[in-house]
Amino acid sequence: MQLFERIKEIGKILFVYDEEARVDLFEAFPIIKGFYRNRHNLLYLRTFGDISFSVIIIMGLFGPQDNSRNVSLFFAWGIWWVSIVMSWFFLGKSWCGICPFPGIGRVLQMLGLSLNHEPSVLLSKYRSTFALTFFAIIIWAESVTNMKNWPFGTALLLLSILIGASVMGIFFRGQAWCRYLCPMGKIIGAAATLSIIELRPDLRKCKTCRSFSCKKGAPTAEGCPVYLGAFNIRNNIDCLMCGRCVYLCDKDGPRLNLRNPFVELVINKGRYITCSYIIPFLIGSQLARFLQHTSSYSMAERWLFGSNTIAFTIILGLGFIFALLVIRIGAYLFRITEDPSFGKFSPMVPVFVPLAFTGELAYRLDYFLAHIGDVLPTFGRQFGFNLDHLQFSASTTMIYWICLTLICIGATSSSYVLHLFNTRDFEDIIPKINYYALHMLVLFVFAIYALIL
16 A cells, blocks of 8 residues: 555655655655665766766777777667666666766776866856767768778777776866766756766755765765765756766755656756757757758758768757747747846747757657667677678658657647746736747747658
């Protein structure tokens, strides 16, 4: 009976919007808290990630360059990417807590081979600009080089991120790369505002703390790798959810809460610059990447000297401008973009977070479903086995409808966030005609996705 009541409570939180409703998963399921408290568990996961990425990089650099004979491509673009995007909704930034990229930097720091500087003001001030630039370069390189069919290029991409994280680990203490420059971290952080879980402090207990070991560390472990500490966590954007504060805190302050997925979107209202440019770029890049596989793109490519590089660069830029324009139009229709208590905000950014999330999932899932049937035959060809009889293929129609359904769910969720804004925080402020026009704007963006999908 108690289990039934707990399941009922969880279902109510997930499907009935209530800003205050939470279930502390540490309290409800002590095994989860035990997992975080045992630091070896995270070590095992990180070690598995380190080994997996090392294998992918080695196979990409030195393995067959024929995409039908190198299974590392599917591991990188099919399994890794899809897993990351799926984790945004269910696990927040938990992927960042076990990410292999900072691994070498952590080892160098443990060996005393780091300069251990404090991160500069420049990093903090321009971190979103740096991260967005790096992400744009990744998307551009992925698309213009056909990297999903190029093992060596995929390995170079992963190696470049690894080198960047390692160099930052040599110069700065903790994981400065993760906090300030990592393009994946910023994307995951922006999308994790839609997550059904959050790591938050019990501020009543934090007020009695004098050691602040969650941030500063203790003899048994270093403090927060991204310089936060549990008492500073207010959103899902920066916290890696690595659980180090759970291990270090002697006040039992950190809480892992289950919540309604729309709560943070409504509360934050697009106040953070990380989301203000990441989300429109994510949408614009998705439209460009989907469009790249249409006949219209082939026609544009012929007009532009037959250059895929020029064509995609232009379309990527236009996609970003289009998404920014849609968000600006939405803000104009909203009529209110500033609050006396917390200043300026961008109301349409949180509205479009669900659509950006499902759009990226649809794009990555398209590759996964299209290539899942080739994994075993490719593995066999790479290592000298004949497994071609195990090959199968997913229906193109089925893949299309799965992707379209996901994007439809995203658009519906975006409209629901708009509804929450209108019925709660901004009741009677948005004129009815503007409110309906905002819904039409969401529908318009969805229609473009559906048209080019």
